Amino acid sequence: MATIYEVSKLAGVSLATVSRVMNNNANVSDATREKVTRAMTELGYRPNSIAQSLASNCSNSVGLLVSELHGPFYGPMMSGIETAFRKQGKHVIIAAGHSNEEREQQAIEFLISRNCDALILHVEAISDDYLIELSKGKTPFVLINRYIAELSSRCIILDNVKGGYLAAKYVLEQGHTDIAYISGPLWKKDAQDRLTGHKQALAEYNLSFNEQLLYQGDFMEDGGAAGFQYLHNNGPQFTALICANDEMATGAMATARECKLKLPEQLSIMGYDNVFFTRHVYPPLSTINYPINEMGRMAADWVLSNVYQKNTPPLQTLFEPELIIRQSVLTHPQ
Structure with a gap:
């Protein structure tokens, strides 16, 4: 298996330059980036994402915990979140808690163990106290459809x-x-x-x-x-x-x-x-x-702004419901 040292030698650049190319650092010329990419392809080199995250203290991955993976409600939320992160070169790891306290805690522990840079949580069964304690840890998180006064700045909710x-x-x-x-x-x-x-x-x-x-x-x-x-x-x-x-x-x-x-x-x-x-x-x-799709994107923007220091539109934490009138309600004769 090829190593980063072999890529460096074949491309004729330093290890630091190879690292900058792998991390999409802007401070690399197009010509140098092309040389490094060509060397990686020729050697069949695949970066070790775990090693990269340990070295850079950034995994470029975000954990997403939802109540269920099926049904028409969660799909738009997950899609909105994944699309926002993909545009920024980040990946999403998804877990389901099934509205069960033990499973939600296990899922959170799993996502943290995967060295996620942040978590987006749609949780229903775990207690406020658990989430308040979790907020004191090293992994930042944002909540969707859950309001806790002590964590109000990271709660994205619908009225x-x-x-x-x-x-x-x-x-x-x-x-x-x-x-x-x-x-x-x-x-x-x-x-x-x-x-x-x-x-x-x-x-x-x-x-x-x-x-x-x-x-x-x-x-x-x-x-x-x-x-x-x-x-x-x-x-x-x-x-x-x-x-x-x-x-x-x-x-x-x-x-x-x-x-x-x-x-x-x-x-x-x-x-x-x-x-x-x-x-x-x-x-x-x-x-x-x-507007669960928009709320999912807002949660992604919260992470991009607070964790990755990206420029995002102003963050919104409270969303308003809207009446949609179709034909299933008929005027009742008086």
Whole structure:
């Protein structure tokens, strides 16, 4: 196996120059860079990335921890992050925590052991105390969809209370007063916040929240299907259904049709997230836009700015939800 010393000798340059070429240092002429690259190709030399990171104290890699690898929500986030880093010559190592405290901790420890320069964390189960303690370590990190007051400068979040409020307010404006709700798992902060916003909108219309019209789902399509079936069979009648994410909304839509309901004539349905398929279901789903792609890019910019000292646009930590009106919510006759 060829060594850096052989590359240096064949190219007729110093070891330091070879190192600068491998690290894409700008202080190397094009002619010299070409000589070194040609020598590396001729010798079949491949830089040892681990050795490079130990020598330079920089691995040019960032760890990304997400709750799940499947589904339409996390893909845009991961894509936004990877694209931003690829443009800067950085690589992303991805792990999944599956909303489990032990698995999230194991994933964080794995990413740190890979000598990642920084971490981007979308975590739900590990405690605030764990993350505060982690912030005292050597590996910097930024949080997506998680707010901790002590770490506020590194938290990139969506105003989920406002999102829940906007969804309910729109349905109320269409004349619906009997509104069922399928939440996400209520141990999760974003699910709690969306339900809080929902209740705030009801209160503005002098309506009490009916616990019999609440089903706690799991943010999955099957959870939405089960939620609609339960509410349809056991709860009071309702003319509108608000779901805490789009996957549950599509599950509910399919099951409602199986129960011979016409959509939206007999049941209006509202989602949350604005994932890609919402415009293609029938009827196209009214929803709340969750700009997760932009939030992922912002997390990448946080790392590029704070860790790699790159010039980035101004950093934004709080994102606003947006109402997306399509055809799944129909005005209810008074």
